[in-house]
Amino acid sequence: MNFDFKKLQQCEWNTLFQIETKSKELIVILIFEIxxxxxxxENVTLECSNPRNEWAAYWNENIRDWIDYSDFDLLIGNRITTFNAKPVGGNLSLSFGGNHVLGFARWGFFSDKVEFKCG
Structure with missing residues (x-):
């Protein structure tokens, strides 16, 4: 399936996911249903080549600001609730949102290429 940013961003995201591969060369995200x-x-994979500049932050309602955190094991909880993607200088900027135990969280990175594959 061709990777269509607008269609993916307009989906109703509330899907279970897991990270199947995470290395300097590749991040593979399994999306159970979309x-x-x-x-x-069902069982859709998002393959992101050459991921870099990874970040994660959660929303702290008390101070009404984003807080950086490095808990890359839990990331955004076990469900993706929002997704954003946009081209930036020949690369792709991807970010995912979800309900982390600390609050609403976002996780993102840049990638050279993204492949969206249906199982």
């Missing part, structure tokens, strides 16, 4: 244009897809 509905795109009214069609349900």
């Amino acid at each position: 509905i795109i244009d009214g069609i349900k897809y």
